[in-house]
Amino acid sequence: MAWSSASHPDRLLLTRQFPIGPDRLPEFEPIMQAANRIWNSCVWHSREIREKENRWPNEGELKAKFKLFKVWKELHSQSAQAVVEEYFEAVSGYRKHRENGHEEMQPPNFKPKKHLRTVTRKKQGFDVRPDGLGLKRSRGKDPVSVPLPAGWNVIVLPDGRSVTGTPVEVKVKAIVRRRKVENLILHVTFDLGVVPVRAQEGPVSAYDYNSALVARATSAGVLDLFVGRELLAQIQYRNKVLAEFQAKLSRLREGSRRWRRLQAAKARVLEKLDRRIRPMEHALTKALAELDRKEGIAVSVLGDLTGLRRSAGTGMKGKKASQKIHQMAYDRLGSQQGYKNLRRGIRTIFLPEKYTSSTGYACGRRDPSSRRHRGHWKCRRCGFSLQADLNGAGNLLKFRLAENVVGVPGPVSFHTIRHWRWDKRYNRYVHVSSRAGA
Ligand SMILES: [Zn+2]
Structure with missing residues (x-):
């Protein structure tokens, strides 16, 4: 579950999780590993630029550079961009901690080669179907279809009202224990719209x-x-x-x-x-x-x-x-x-x-x-x-x-x-x- 006030203070966003089973790993593994390679490229290029020019590269710079890489083409372009954005979020978190005197903080680092990176898809990265979602892959490849139970997009509020959410972000996360993939979990973030709130002059x-x-x-x-x-x-x-x-x-x-x-x-x-x-x-x-x-x-x-x-x-x-x-x-x-x-x-x-x-x-x-x-x-x-x-x-x-x-x-x-x-x-x-x- 999540809540965000980014666009409107009363806009309600909720995240729901759906297990999709470890047996679908063969479909997701190449996508997750490609995302991991993009992450590692971010770490590599940032290091290089910091050593040579003593500065952090910016998001646009790395996105433009990686677009020419083969691995970029293995993901839907939005998911590939999301990896770079997540990297820069981690960098700015690191820099903020350093500025606040946390010398022990380390910059975002390489992940092991086989690491299964959580892949994020924004609105254009998936299709909403009556019975589930179609997760887009790179151009020319068929989407991965994920069937979901009836009522998957209906959320019941504490007062008993049901609201149908619009999915705005989808993530696939691997649960790994002792080097074994136990499950794949689909995280769907729903936009429930602007929720009516009580009069602001109230108690x-x-x-x-x-x-x-x-x-x-x-x-x-x-x-x-x-x-x-x-x-x-x-x-x-x-x-x-x-x-x-x-x-x-x-x-x-x-x-x-x-x-x-x-x-x-x-x-x-x-x-x-x-x-x-x-x-x-x-x-x-x-x-x-x-x-x-x-x-x-x-x-x-x-x-x-x-x-x-x-x-x-x-x-x-x-x-x-x-x-x-x-x-x-x-x-x-x-x-x-x-x-x-x-x-x-x-x-x-x-x-x-x-x-x-x-x-x-x-x-x-x-x-x-x-x-x-x-x-x-x-x-x-x-x-x-x-x-x-x-x-x-x-x-x-x-x-x-x-x-x-x-x-x-x-x-x-x-x-x-x-x-x-x-x-x-x-x-x-x-x-x-x-x-x-x-
Ligand atoms: Zn007093």
Whole structure:
């Protein structure tokens, strides 16, 4: 599943997966390996140009060059172009990380010769048929037909409405375990059009994501605290395991037998850990979206952490910020919550978190020292006292309603604080207590 606001904030895109079976590999293998060769050519030519001219080539340059290659002709031209685009996406991700002080990042590298690259097809790269898809190949070759079950393009929204999606992107991905292709998976991204959302002046909820806690504040005066220690523990364990692998890998020669074996083990272990983490993340974002739906929320406000990330790697403040950032995948959680909200007719907006954690909600006095031990906020001026993350969520709500944080009194008085915790038996969040608050 995916959500994108590239063309319109309320345009809903969803991705669905269809297993197509490992026995169709002979049809897909040559296409996937051709795509892999184009990727490797990208790596090769970029290296050459960087060594000779000390610059990165651009997308158009490589596309034009590769059009003359034989391998380019083995793919539908759009799929071939998509490989070059994906390469440049990886390069810009790498450069951004380097600029942010992540010296350990490596530029996108060669893939093994036999690697089965996921091939992307945009609109012109496939035909939609009544019973499935025809995936185009290069000119002169017949498309590969993929039959799909009835209702493959019908999506049921949380309110029970069915919508027929228009496929806009198709990918074929190979699932490889221990060098064996276990399955081929077709990923189809559907455009469900612009979804009607609730009136923008309606009720607002604001969220402050923190390592083990998600704090929520609403314009109806309710505060919620979601305690997610289990999720955090899993993520920290994953990060620890990853760091251990990285340390071992850095002592080996890149591309050597032992290095390759360790890389494979790393991928296996991380995949296993992610299979535990992802459902918990989905349960969390679903619980938040459902709460918003039930309470008639129109706009959901999330903190935009881009500014924080930029400061990573600069002094103590940055170090602390980067530690915080690297614990949870806030980007992923934010976009998950965004598409789940949109499916429920709720718009999600991202606002900067500047001053939200250093300002008192009630009177608007900015004073970082009011954040006392154990995450409690007690204002030195007016005495207002609240769990610090709830104070932060309140400030994000204030920012949406009053367009400022510092020097502005809280626009809503909070009357209830509810606590939620993770229930292992049912894999969901349960409401544990409510009390009068703030
Ligand atoms: Zn105060």
